Amino acid sequence: MSRVTVKRRILRVKDTAHTSRIDSLAAEEPLEIRLGGTPLTVTMRTPGDDFDLAAGFLVSEGAVGSSDDIATIRYCAGATADDGNTYNVLDVRLAPGVTAPEPRNFYTTSSCGVCGKASLEAVRTVARWSAADDPVEVSQRTVATLPDRLRAAQRVFDRTGGLHAAGLFTADGEPLCVREDVGRHNAVDKLLGWALRNDRLPLRGTVLMVSGRASFELVQKAVMGGVPVLAAVSAPSSLAAELAAEEGLTLIGFLRGDSMNVYTGERRLNVTPSAGYGSAGARTTG
Template sequence: MIKEFQIHKVADFGAKEFLKPDSLAIEEPLEIAVKLGSSGEKNSVSVTMRTPENDEELAVGFLFTEGIIYSKTNLKEPVSSQMEDNKITINFAPDFNPDLQKLKRNFYTTSSCGVCGKESIEAIKQVCRIPIEKLAEPVKINTIFSLPEKLRDQQKTFESTGGIHASALFDLDGNLLDLREDVGRHNALDKLIGAELLKSTESDFSLKNRIVLLSGRASFELIQKCAMAGVPIICAIGAPSSLAVETAENFGITLVGFLKNGNANIYCGADKIDFKNTSNEN
């Protein structure tokens, strides 16, 4: 979602100035609450700044990547209720009573909290239920190189604003399956994972045999979210952090950074990629 503003444009070091309309991505808070199916008790669990769209997917994805829910069977129908624009409640199934203390994030630590990488990675391992599976055959490097252009072709809000993140889901042949955008890179990924979970009919949800492409850098938190979903290959247009690489390596995830213009840095998991460039074959 975008909003139009009238701005005073200055160009050519002040030689030109004029009024023009400008499009900006909307940023508003979303309060996420959960309602226990057995008791009807309602608990507010998080407030995040997001682009107001796909709120149900965002909330469901957030709960999944935090290790609170595991499949669509944990949710009641209707999945959510949104009585106000910036508040949403996710309804749990009657027989599902998770430990909401997990949402205090005592078991997750970010790269800004001052603890060591080893502790952060071990914390994720304690709650991650989905192993990263080996692929039947490696993904061709040309397939990896094709992903950014496919993302750009579909990232309409970024084209209008230049200020929004995207997470895209591809199959191992490079076909774009889904895409979500948000002002927050972690929200874009939660929306994407939440959308896939809500479509899933499996009792144990995972994104095995899928590739995730991030429109910006790859932070520890984004690798953590993908690890929770069992994603085997993560690609990013920008750089990863050191803890992101260590996390991906520990989980057996292939992490690709600086993916643009036919170039890429493979930080770990190179065994999942076939480096033979088929376009150069005779």
């Protein structure tokens, strides 16, 4: 099985001192996902939770919506009997009657989850569930605790300092699942795949917390999973906010302590009364 971290000797320089030491790096390896034996995509990822990653990718593409839609997921065998399984290639077989997504054979880097898309319209896949219909409310106090709760669950980050994280939480702030990866979009796909394989879609009443910025592809993946609230420690893009508004998603950015910007869907945030907040609800500064 591929390793999550890799050891490498480095030269550590601090002020005038320099020492040789062993450092841990987050592993980054390609994963080829095949569909019924036909190559579908290659993504750069941190090994681990690969079945969840493949299943979540298909959720994001709108191909599957329940665990019954997938017949099998397995690693592919090597070229010879001595090679054993090839842990960087896996094959997904859909259940009879499930329509496969159109093959695009696109390449996905660890920094971009929508590279190779023909147009923005192709990304705006029709979701199976509506986030706008989810009446869940979350308190400001609960949302403020999520970055620390997510950080506490980042086991590989503690060793490498080089991974993104995504966590699913209940409206009360209880963690449901946390995944790490060199690609922020992969971390979210791993969560969606976990939810699919555990029959938890749509993810109504949940909050998706991500460690970086709220990009367009992360909003799109949240919508595809039926997530009503997406929170990020950094900024959203203009297109992310536009899509969140269109789909009725609550989008929170710059979440740092009790400070946060609510870009869309402020009706879901129960704000703690204090100076600077009016009776209408959350302050929505840019």
